[in-house]
Amino acid sequence: MEGDLVQMGAYIGAGLACIGMGGAGIGVGHVAGNYLSGALRNPSAAPGQTAFLFIGIAFAEALGIFSFLVALLLMFAV
């Protein structure tokens, strides 16, 4: 019984951790959308900034990956 309760809590927590993905989605979309609107205003400057696009996406994505990590820890390590 006690173990079942802990298991249940871990599964609910893992599901809740997936909400973090939404945050990462907002962040990545914000970076990519702003890049696109900037690129459409000044297309000649766009190729030089793709590196920053990917760096920005990577930083935004890292936090979503942290929530994935929390979910994994709850599923397999608790």
Place this chain on the structure above:
Amino acid sequence: MADANGGLNIRPMDQFEVRPLFGGDTVGMFTITNVTLWMALAVVSVVLLMVVGSRGRALVPTRSQSVAELTYSFIYKMVEDVSGKDAVRFFPYVMTIFLFVFFSNVLGLIPFAFTPTSHIAVTAVLALAVFITVTVLGFVLHGTSFLKLFWVDSAPLALRPVLALIELISYFVRPVSHSIRLAGAMMAGHAVAKVFAGFAAALGAAFFIPILAVTALYALELLVAVIQAYVFTILTCVYLKDALHPHH
């Protein structure tokens, strides 16, 4: 996760199991496992691409030579653009990281293959190597003035200690996010593909719907494999830039 009495029996995490290749079931320090095999295959692919590609040294490159040249100049330009001209002496290191991660990711997409980069143990070693290199390099080149990296001169004086704390935390989180990003992206992608493939087996007559989805997903995974290798490399370049030019 999956119940034994009927229903879906998909075990998406089983593909990441580390198994000894030649019998036995204990994995020790020097056991040859499937991770060892696929890392070795990645290294063999790198050697094949670069050695075979540069063997001809033709003025008009053959196909393999132009792929090798494109990769070389792409990474060279990345190091030069992101880390600055004086970072070019670290180009071999960055190139090694890129090619190893790239081939580990892409070879892992072959069905029944194993992806070494889906294990945090593998990516953590790569990320820690970068972190330690960059930190030691910063202190060797700049001495204690490397610590100015954490002291933002352009901010108001009252804010500086707070910013220093935040910068310090973000500096030590670097190896964590650097390694988990790669491992997480690889692991999640492969697990999703496995789950969709399991749907195809469970749906019977309507199997073609998940198979179409898996095909699309596979294309996305190829993109992710290349982009994650690119991102890992470009972040290495960014950290290198911080070590070489710590002043904001």
